[in-house]
Structure formats: structure tokens, C-alpha cells
Amino acid sequence: METRTARQWSVFYAYTAWSVVLIQAIFPLGVLLAFGTPVPALLAEAPAATAVLIVQMVVGAWSGHRALALWSAAALPEARDRWDLPQVGSIPADRSLLATAVPSAVIVLLQLLGLSAAPVLVASLTLLAAAALLRWRWQIGAAVAVATTVIAMAFGLSAPVAFPTGALLLAVVLTVRISLWLAAMVRELDDAREAQAQLAVAEERLRFARDLHDVTGRDLSVIAVKSELVAQLAERGDPRAAEHGREAAQIARTSLAEIRSLVRGYREADLATELQGTASLLRSAHVEVTVHGAAEDVPAARAGTAAWVLREGGTNILRHADPSAVEITLRADGVTMVNDGAPEDAEIREGSGLAGMRERLDGEARLDVRREGGTFTLDVRFDPPGGPR
Amino acid sequence: MMTGTVPPAALRVVLVDDEHLIRSALATMLSLEEDLEVLGEAGTVAEGARLIAETTPDIAVVDLQLPDGDGLELCEQIAEASPATRCLILTSHARPGYLKRALAQGVLGFLPKTTSAEQLARAVQAVAAGRRAIDPELAAETISSGDSPLTPREADVLEFAADGAPVEQIARRAHLAPGTVRNYLSSAQAKLQAANRHEAAAIARRQGWI
Numbered sequence: 001m002e003t004r005t006a007r008q009w010s011v012f013y014a015y016t017a018w019s020v021v022l023i024q025a026i027f028p029l030g031v032l033l034a035f036g037t038p039v040p041a042l043l044a045e046a047p048a049a050t051a052v053l054i055v056q057m058v059v060g061a062w063s064g065h066r067a068l069a070l071w072s073a074a075a076l077p078e079a080r081d082r083w084d085l086p087q088v089g090s091i092p093a094d095r096s097l098l099a100t101a102v103p104s105a106v107i108v109l110l111q112l113l114g115l116s117a118a119p120v121l122v123a124s125l126t127l128l129a130a131a132a133l134l135r136w137r138w139q140i141g142a143a144v145a146v147a148t149t150v151i152a153m154a155f156g157l158s159a160p161v162a163f164p165t166g167a168l169l170l171a172v173v174l175t176v177r178i179s180l181w182l183a184a185m186v187r188e189l190d191d192a193r194e195a196q197a198q199l200a201v202a203e204e205r206l207r208f209a210r211d212l213h214d215v216t217g218r219d220l221s222v223i224a225v226k227s228e229l230v231a232q233l234a235e236r237g238d239p240r241a242a243e244h245g246r247e248a249a250q251i252a253r254t255s256l257a258e259i260r261s262l263v264r265g266y267r268e269a270d271l272a273t274e275l276q277g278t279a280s281l282l283r284s285a286h287v288e289v290t291v292h293g294a295a296e297d298v299p300a301a302r303a304g305t306a307a308w309v310l311r312e313g314g315t316n317i318l319r320h321a322d323p324s325a326v327e328i329t330l331r332a333d334g335v336t337m338v339n340d341g342a343p344e345d346a347e348i349r350e351g352s353g354l355a356g357m358r359e360r361l362d363g364e365a366r367l368d369v370r371r372e373g374g375t376f377t378l379d380v381r382f383d384p385p386g387g388p389r
Numbered sequence: 390m391m392t393g394t395v396p397p398a399a400l401r402v403v404l405v406d407d408e409h410l411i412r413s414a415l416a417t418m419l420s421l422e423e424d425l426e427v428l429g430e431a432g433t434v435a436e437g438a439r440l441i442a443e444t445t446p447d448i449a450v451v452d453l454q455l456p457d458g459d460g461l462e463l464c465e466q467i468a469e470a471s472p473a474t475r476c477l478i479l480t481s482h483a484r485p486g487y488l489k490r491a492l493a494q495g496v497l498g499f500l501p502k503t504t505s506a507e508q509l510a511r512a513v514q515a516v517a518a519g520r521r522a523i524d525p526e527l528a529a530e531t532i533s534s535g536d537s538p539l540t541p542r543e544a545d546v547l548e549f550a551a552d553g554a555p556v557e558q559i560a561r562r563a564h565l566a567p568g569t570v571r572n573y574l575s576s577a578q579a580k581l582q583a584a585n586r587h588e589a590a591a592i593a594r595r596q597g598w599i
Contacts, residue, residue: 197587201553204591253503256481257526273535280536281528284489315528318492319521 009190016183017068020134020176025061027130027172028053028123034164035119042117049107049116053124056103063096063131064176070094076184076191086184088177091135104128122157126169133169134176141173211262219255223248271295271330274307278314278328287323287339293330302382305364306335309357309380313337316353321376334365334381342376399426400517403444405437405463406430406452406479411502415450415479418506425513434458434466442470447517450509453480453487461487464496477516479504485531486544486598488523498522537598538580546573548599551590 032039042050070091077089107124110116129148133141149166153159226248233241272295279289298306310328314337317323323341358367361380368379402425406412412430420427428444431437434457441449449467451460464476477498478491491499498516500509501524512522539547549559556574560567574586583589593599 197585198553200591201587205552249505253505256501256503274532276536277532277534281489281492281531285492286495311529311532314532315523315525318528319523319525322521 009187012183012186013068013072016179017065019179020064020068021061023172023175024064024127024130025057027168028057028060028127030168031123031126031165032119034161034168035122037117037119042120046110046115046117046120049110049120052103052106052110053120053127056100056107056124056127059096059103060100060127060131063100064134066094066096067091067131067135068180071180072183072187076187085181086188088137088180088184090137093132093135097131097135100128100131122152122161122165126165130169130172130176133173134180138174138177141177142170145170145173208262212259215255215258215262219251219258222251223255226251271298271303271307271310274310275328275330278310281314282318282323282326285318287317288325290325290327291330292327295330297330297332298335299332299382301385302364305361305380305382306330308360309335309365309378310337312353312357313378316378317376320353334379336380337378339376340374342371342374399424400448400513401426401428401444401446402448402450402513403428403437403441403446403474404430404450405432405434405440405455405460406450407432407454407456408452415509419450419510419513421506422510425510432456434460434463437463438466438470441467441474445471446474448477448513449474450477450479450513453478459487461490461494461496464491464494468495475516475519477513477522479509485527485534486537486541488527488531490541499527500524501527534596534598537593537596539577539593539598543573543577543580544593544599546570547577547586547590547593550574550586551594551599553587 029039032042039050071088074089077087079087079089081087104124104127107116107121111118111121126148129144133144145166148169149162152165153162226244230241230245230248233244275291275295279291282289295303313335317326317337317339321339321342323339325340327336327338329336329338354367354369361367363383365380365382368377368381370377370379402419404412404416404419404427406415409432412432416427416430419425428446429440431440432455434455437449437451437455449464451463453460455463460476460478460480464478467474467476475498476496477500478487478496479498479500479502480487481502488499497520498512500512500522504512504524515522537544546559546563546565549562554562556567556570559574560570563570565573574589577593578584578586578589581589581592583592590599
């Protein structure tokens with residue numbers, strides 16, 4: 001329970017705990033009301049006993065709070081009720097209950113010495129009963145509440161006083177138990193959510209382990225066989241050793257790339273993200289980046305192409321130029337990237353990068369590159385819709 | 390330590406990597422190149438800083454993850470102790486945030502360990518000449534990941550949380566107090582609009598931020 005981060009449960013717990021505290025504290029005043037004797041009058045009639053009762057109200061409220069804290073710290077009982085809902089279970093008696101019993105004992109003593117009044121005694125005993133009964137099943141609480149009312153009447157308590165007192169005790173015990181029942185349900189939901197999150201993590205880990213084994217297991221065995229072959233060939237001075245050695249290295253590299261895409265998962269980045277990413281990567285290399293237009297200016301059907309252009313263009317600028325400023329323009333009909341600090345050798349190397357880009361864009365857009373002095377412009381124009389496919 | 394008959398104009402290189410097998414293989418491969426001379430090898434940030442201060446090489450090839458810190462910290466130290474030395478980061482763990490940090494710091498080279506011997510030798514020469522040598526895939530991946538809203542510390546803590554570890558364990562891994570970890574986690578959660586830290590870690594992983 002120590003690492004729970006769920007806010008809902010902690011709020012609900014606080015709400016329940018303070019309700020119980022409030023009910024416990026106010027309850028004796030209700031009993032006194034049933035007698036029709038206000039507290040000031042009682043204070044005048046039996047000052048010592050009333051003072052003890054007030055102390056007991058505070059201690060009783062504290063005991064209620066302690067009971068709830070104990071309950072929330074312990075695990076929920078496994079047993080379910082007939083609706084398959086969690087049960088509240090019983091809360092063990094602790095020292096706080098004993099502390100609530102002490103004032104009652106004092107008041108009984110004062111009563112025997114003739115220093116207390118009947119309302120104080122009844123209020124004190126019902127308070128003690130409530131503090132104890134909220135710890136057990138509601139059936140026990142209800143039965144005891146009814147039984148004490150009957151016994152009190154048998155001992156001469158008048159019905160108009162006994163009935164409201166008994167009803168109040170019953171109501172307090174039931175209210176607290178129902179609040180706890182509700183809290184138990186919230187707690188169970190919260191635990192379930194936590195468990196679900198843990199389960200998702202475990203499942204993901206399992207999937208990952210399986211995929212990882214699939215990828216690495218196969219490649220590692222090939223590498224083992226190949227390296228063995230390389231060693232054998234090298235021992236015999238066979239020139240094929242070099243060829244097989246390079247193949248083994250290539251397999252290892254491909255395998256690593258596969259593992260990397262496995263870890264990252266397959267993500268489809270959107271244009272806005274790529275734009276942000278390009279700008280932030282170039283800025284981190286101390287390049288001043290100006291963006292004209294926004295991701296929304298590019299038609300949705302072209303967003304994938306534009307994102308790819310940004311990624312390739314950004315990568316190329318970083319690798320082949322030493323720019324101080326880059327300008328990115330996004331329009332409905334194309335993407336333009338302009339950078340300074342392009343390498344001095346006059347002819348644009350149509351080598352790997354640009355030729356590859358042109359090929360990839362074929363049928364979707366036209367690629368133009370211009371260079372004036374140190375300024376390099378990469379201009380991509382989307383083909384009009386319905387154009388060559 | 391490699392000493393031999395090398396031309397005087399050979400680039401002097403130091404390797405810093407804690408994985409001994411990879412380091413010795415790289416050292417052997419680089420020393421086979423005629424215009425490169427491997428001056429020495431180190432396995433930690435402290436060792437590397439000492440070695441580079443002593444030898445002032447032209448190029449330091451540094452692993453991103455070292456047992457007593459990260460390679461970028463070492464590059465910062467190198468910039469002070471031996472300003473003529475240029476850094477090339479060689480890594481097997483390429484989180485996009487690191488590339489940005491390296492660029493911001495003025496590091497010119499950033500390549501994966503899968504780079505072939507030939508490419509690595511070319512990259513060392515490019516960096517020595519003051520040109521950038523950045524892996525295109527890594528740059529593209531960094532662009533695709535957008536602009537991470539997470540601070541480096543939040544990203545670290547979230548990564549430690551990604552396997553479902555409880556807060557106490559994350560705190561131990563990150564060498565932070567549990568309360569601090571909770572703060573980082575909740576701010577990361579808020580930034581990613583996630584319901585809990587597991588969801589936050591999943592989102593961040595999908596975006597390539599951790």
C-alpha cells in the first residue's frame with residue numbers, strides 16, 4: 001500500500017474518515033437531545049460527569065479515526081457478500097477503544113456516588129457502544145443496539161427516551177458500516193486499476209522478450225556458425241575468410257537495427273511532430289531556425305510526404321552543411337528548406353542523398369535544388385492531385 | 390598502447406569505452422589504418438580524463454555510457470583540459486535527447502557502434518577536420534521524436550520506472566530520494582497527460598523520448 005499513487009482513493013478515504021469522526025463526535029449530543037436536557041443545564045447539575053463526557057466525545061472521535069486507519073492499512077478480506085461485492089470485515093479492537101471505555105467507567109463510578117445524571121450516563125454508554133460496534137458486522141451492531149434498548153427499558157428507562165436513543169445508535173452504526181462498505185468498493189476498484197497497469201507492463205515485457213528472442217536467437221546462431229567458418233578459413237589461409245567475416249558483421253548490424261525498431265515500436269510521427277523535431281534538432285546545433293507556415297497548411301494527403309522531406313532535409317543539413325540559419329516553409333503546394341553554410345565545392349553532389357530523395361518522391365512531388373554562394377535551397381513541389389501516379 | 394612506425398602526420402586517437410571486447414577490437418581496427426595512431430584506451434570517465442590530459446590526442450572516441458558518468462560529461466571535461474582534442478561519441482544506446490545534448494555541446498561526431506571500420510575511420514578524419522559526422526538514422530529518429538517536453542532527469546526517472554518498478558526501487562536506481570522521484574514522475578505524468586507512471590513511460594517510449 002506504500003507506493004499507491006491513486007488520488008481518488010486517498011480523497012475518498014479522507015472523506016469517509018472525517019465523516020466517521022464527525023458522526024462519533026456529534027452523536028452524544030443527539031442522545032442528550034432525546035432526554036431534552038441541554039448541555040449547559042447538565043454542566044450546572046453534574047459538572048464533573050459532563051466534563052468527562054465531553055472528553056469522551058473527543059476520545060471517541062479519535063477512536064473512530066484510528067479504527068478507519070487500521071482498516072485501510074490492512075488488506076481487504078477475501079470473502080465476498082451475496083452480491084459478490086467486497087466485504088468490509090471486522091476491525092480489531094485497539095487501545096483507542098480502551099481509551100474510550102475509561103471515561104464511561106468514570107461516569108458509572110460518579111453515578112454510583114450520586115455525582116452524575118442519567119442523561120450523561122446513557123450518552124456515555126451509547127457512545128462507547130457505537131465506538132465498539134462500528135468495528136464488527138452490521139448485523140451484530142443492529143442486534144446489540146436493539147437488545148440494549150430493550151434491556152434499558154426493562155431497567156426502567158422510559159420509552160420516549162429509550163426509543164430515540166436506540167434508533168440513533170442503530171443509525172450511527174449502520175451509517176458508518178455503509179460508508180465503510182462504499183469505501184471498500186472504491187478501494188477494490190483502485191486496487192484493480194493498479195493491478196491492471198502492472199499487468200499491462202508484464203504483458204508488454206513478455207511480448208518484448210518473445211520478439212527479442214525471435215530476432216536475436218536466429219541471428220546469433222548464424223553469426224556463431226559464420227565466425228566459426230571464418231576462423232577455419234583463416235587458419236587455412238583461405239581468402240574467403242574476409243568475405244564471410246564481413247557477412248557476419250552485416251548480419252549483426254541488421255540484427256541490432258531490428259532490435260532498435262523493436263524497442264522503439266513502430267510509430268507514425270505526424271507532420272507537426274516532425275516539424276518540431278527538425279527545428280529542435282537544428283536549434284540544438286546552434287542553428288537559427290525560422291518556420292514559415294504551419295503543419296496545417298499542408299493538405300492531409302501530403303502530410304506524410306512533407307514529414308519525410310523535413311526528416312531527410314534536416315538530417316542532410318546537419319550532416320553536410322555548417323549552417324547558422326535555416327528557413328523552413330510549409331505551403332499547400334510544397335515544402336522548402338533553405339540553409340546557409342553549404343560546402344564550398346561548387347557542384348551539387350547528386351550522389352546518394354538527393355538522387356535517393358528524387359526517386360522516393362517520384363509520382364508525388366518534384367524536387368528542385370538550387371545553390372547560390374553558400375546558400376542551399378531544397379524545394380519540393382507536390383504534384384497537382386490527379387497528376388501522374 | 391600502440392607504438393610503431395606511423396607517419397608523423399597521423400591522427401592521434403584515444404578510446405574510452407568500458408566494454409573491453411569492443412574497445413580492443415576498435416583499437417585494433419583503427420590502428421590498422423595508416424593515418425591513425427591509437428595512443429591509449431580507458432574504461433571510465435576519470436581514467437579517460439586523466440589519459441587525455443596526459444596525451445592531448447587529436448580525437449577522443451568516447452562511449453556514451455560509462456560506469457562513472459556519461460560520455461558527454463567526459464567531453465565537457467576534455468574541452469577544458471585539452472581544447473585541441475575533438476570528441477566523437479560512439480554509442481550502442483541512442484536516445485534522441487543525447488544527440489541534441491551532444492550537438493548543443495559542440496560535439497561533432499555521433500555514431501552507433503555498428504558503424505563499420507571504414508566508416509569509423511572516415512568519421513574520425515572528418516571530425517579531426519572540423520566537420521560533422523552524424524549517423525543519418527539517428528538524426529532522422531531524433532527528428533521523428535519531435536521535441537520532448539521532458540527534462541533529462543524526468544526522462545531518466547521515467548526510464549527507470551518503465552519496467553513497473555516501485556518508487557523505492559526507482560529511487561535507488563536513480564540515486565535520488567523517493568520524494569524527489571515522486572515529484573519527477575508526477576511532473577512527467579502531467580506533461581504527457583498520462584493517468585499513471587506506467588502510461589507515461591509507455592507514451593514516452595512510443596515517442597522515443599526515453
